[in-house]
Structure formats: C-alpha cells, structure tokens
Amino acid sequence: MLANAPLDASTAKISCRGLWKIFGPLDASHVTEARSVDAALQRIAETDAIAGVAGVDLDIREGEVFTLMGLSGSGKSTLLRCLAGLIEPSVGTLEYDGQDLIHMGRGALRTLRRNKTSMVFQNFALLPNRTVLGNIELPLEIQGLDKARRRARALEMIELVGLAGRESHYPSELSGGQQQRVGIARSLTTDPELWFLDEPFSALDPLIRRQMQDELLRLQAQLRKTVVFVTHDFDEAVKISDRIAIMRNGRIEQCDTAINIIANPANDYIREFVSDVDWTRVVTVGDVTAPGPAEGVATTIPAGTTLRDAARNLLDSNGPWAVTDDAGRTTGVLTRQALSGALERSVAQQTPERGRAYA
Numbered sequence: 001m002l003a004n005a006p007l008d009a010s011t012a013k014i015s016c017r018g019l020w021k022i023f024g025p026l027d028a029s030h031v032t033e034a035r036s037v038d039a040a041l042q043r044i045a046e047t048d049a050i051a052g053v054a055g056v057d058l059d060i061r062e063g064e065v066f067t068l069m070g071l072s073g074s075g076k077s078t079l080l081r082c083l084a085g086l087i088e089p090s091v092g093t094l095e096y097d098g099q100d101l102i103h104m105g106r107g108a109l110r111t112l113r114r115n116k117t118s119m120v121f122q123n124f125a126l127l128p129n130r131t132v133l134g135n136i137e138l139p140l141e142i143q144g145l146d147k148a149r150r151r152a153r154a155l156e157m158i159e160l161v162g163l164a165g166r167e168s169h170y171p172s173e174l175s176g177g178q179q180q181r182v183g184i185a186r187s188l189t190t191d192p193e194l195w196f197l198d199e200p201f202s203a204l205d206p207l208i209r210r211q212m213q214d215e216l217l218r219l220q221a222q223l224r225k226t227v228v229f230v231t232h233d234f235d236e237a238v239k240i241s242d243r244i245a246i247m248r249n250g251r252i253e254q255c256d257t258a259i260n261i262i263a264n265p266a267n268d269y270i271r272e273f274v275s276d277v278d279w280t281r282v283v284t285v286g287d288v289t290a291p292g293p294a295e296g297v298a299t300t301i302p303a304g305t306t307l308r309d310a311a312r313n314l315l316d317s318n319g320p321w322a323v324t325d326d327a328g329r330t331t332g333v334l335t336r337q338a339l340s341g342a343l344e345r346s347v348a349q350q351t352p353e354r355g356r357a358y359a
C-alpha cells in the first residue's frame with residue numbers, strides 16, 4: 001500500500017482529495033497547474049506563502065479514531081481545521097458521507113457543522129463567566145433548543161463525564177482535568193457524528209492525562225463517534241487510535257495502524273520518527289497469537305492488551321491464556337513461552353539493528 005493511499009472513498013465518513021491550505025497571497029493556480037505536489041511546493045517556496053496542508057488524500061471511516069501526528073508546524077491543526085470545516089481549504093475536495101463541503105453555501109456549511117461536528121481544544125476554551133452547566137448548555141442554546149430540554153441534556157452530559165455535583169462551579173474553580181471534562185461534555189451535547197479533538201490532553205499532567213485517555217476510550221466504546229485527534233505523543237496515539245497519519249511539511253508521510261507503522265516505516269523520516277517508540281506498548285497479544293481453539297483454558301486475556309501490560313501475567317501465572325476479541329469470543333491461545341518470546345523480540349526491535357518487519 002502506498003503511504004498516502006486512500007482507503008475506500010465510498011464507505012468513508014470524511015473524505016478529501018488533493019486538499020491544500022495555503023496561507024498568504026497566492027493564486028490557487030500555482031497548485032492546480034503544477035504537475036505534482038512537489039512541483040507545487042517548489043513554486044510556493046518561491047513566494048511568501050506557506051502551505052499548511054499540501055495535497056492530502058484521506059478517507060476516515062465511520063466510528064474510527066484517526067490520529068494526526070507530526071512535528072510542530074507539520075500541519076496537524078491546519079488539516080484538522082480543514083476537515084472540521086473551520087477553515088476553508090485553498091484547493092481540493094472535502095466530503096462528509098459523500099456530501100461536498102467545498103461548494104456548499106456558507107449558511108448550509110454552518111448548519112452542517114453545527115449539527116454534525118464538534119471540537120475540543122487544547123486550552124479548554126471555556127467561557128469564564130459561565131458555570132459548568134452554562135458552558136455545557138451553550139451549543140444547544142446556539143441551536144435554539146428550549147431551556148428545559150437543553151438543561152436536561154446538559155445534566156445528562158455532566159453525568160456522562162463524571163462531573164455531577166459541579167454544575168454551578170465556574171471554570172476557575174475546577175482543575176485542568178475537570179475543565180477538560182467540561183470541554184468534552186460541551187462538545188458532546190449536540191450528539192455530533194464527527195468529533196475533532198486538537199491536543200485535548202496536552203495541558204494536563206501525566207496521571208490526569210492517562211485518566212482522560214481512559215475516559216475517552218470509555219466514551220468512545222459507548223458513543224462510537226468518528227474521531228479525528230491530534231497529538232504529539234505516540235503512546236497516546238497508540239492507546240486511542242485505530243489509525244495514525246504522520247505528517248511532515250503539510251503532507252501525510254504514512255497512514256496506517258500503529259503496529260504497521262513501527263514494523264514497516266514508509267521511509268527514513270518515519271523510521272526516525274518512531275525510533276524511540278517502545279514496541280511493548282504497541283504490539284498487542286492479538287498481534288502475536290496464532291488463531292485456534294482454546295479448549296480447557298480458563299484464564300482469558302483481551303487481544304488488545306499490550307505486551308507490556310500482558311507481561312504482568314507472567315509474574316503471577318504460568319498460562320496459557322485464552323485470547324478474546326472485543327465481543328468476548330476466543331480467538332486463540334497464548335502460552336507463557338510465546339509471550340516471553342514476543343516480549344524479547346519487541347525489546348530487541350528497539351536496538352539499532354532492528355529489522356523492518358516484526359515477525
């Protein structure tokens with residue numbers, strides 16, 4: 001598969017082709033008339049303009065958590081904002097469920113965004129003079145919902161994110177983690193289909209950050225939104241994402257599952273980008289277990305358990321373990337020997353001589 005290859009536009013929830021966002025005074029013909037993305041970038045480099053997003057093709061599936069990564073300035077926020085309809089792309093196509101956003105009138109786009117999308121920001125972006133309840137009700141107020149209904153819905157959201165009892169507190173009376181829970185609750189009040197999260201946890205300390213990641217996973221298991229997430233933290237991306245796209249200079253260098261990216265980096269840039277990744281936090285029990293029946297094996301372990309977490313089982317059990325999928329079905333058997341071997345291989349991958357493939 002090409003690093004930047006689209007999945008399948010026909011089943012995509014969000015789909016874009018040849019998407020560009022250029023900052024500065026520049027005619028779109030610089031891009032549309034260029035022979036390739038490289039040629040267009042070359043022409044842009046000769047001007048004062050900057051390509052925040054450069055020729056991105058992407059298909060994001062319904063219900064997936066899709067994460068944008070990359071160094072500072074690589075274009076993550078700009079791409080996220082284009083996909084969210086917050087900023088207008090300079091060139092290219094963008095569709096939700098096959099519906100063209102680029103040629104939609106401003107009013108229709110605003111309505112679509114209000115009904116289908118929502119956003120969580122790194123700095124929480126709460127209104128300081130409104131209570132928790134007031135902040136969470138805001139999107140419904142904008143939608144014109146009557147007071148009783150928006151209050152009932154806001155209280156439901158407060159319950160969902162574990163803030164019951166704090167309804168009348170002001171943002172300044174809350175911890176960072178609690179403020180972000182308000183941001184999350186507010187973003188969910190309108191029941192959006194598309195949920196955009198721009199580094200939502202990066203202002204939080206590590207322990208709270210991990211709790212919020214768990215919280216996000218819990219909410220996502222319940223709500224199954226289509227999520228576009230931006231982070232600088234590969235561990236965070238691995239924990240929450242179905243797929244990760246790594247950006248550089250406005251382009252997507254590789255887009256795949258975390259394990260495929262670390263096992264088969266598309267180029268030297270990606271190899272370097274993931275060189276410090278702890279494989280035991282990425283490779284899961286499911287990745288190293290051969291399919292098969294598990295008769296007579298009483299102890300189970302979920303397929304999504306990372307080797308790092310599974311290693312704890314080695315301390316208090318000899319195995320074997322029946323590996324189970326999300327639905328609780330047994331998919332295979334993991335022996336103590338196989339788990340030890342997989343752990344050893346994962347650790348070895350972090351040495352400079354590591355191979356290109358995991359197996």
Ligand SMILES: Nc1ncnc2c1ncn2[C@@H]1O[C@H](COP(=O)(O)OP(=O)(O)OP(=O)(O)O)[C@@H](O)[C@H]1O
Nearest residue numbers: 023050051052070071072073074075076077078079
């Ligand atoms: N409003 C703007 N005007 C001009 N240039 C911009 C604007 N917004 C972003 N850029 C430029 O576009 C490029 C991509 O920026 P963007 O903020 O998307 O990167 P990022 O990967 O999200 O960075 P970070 O991780 O630091 O948030 C950068 O070169 C940035 O300077």
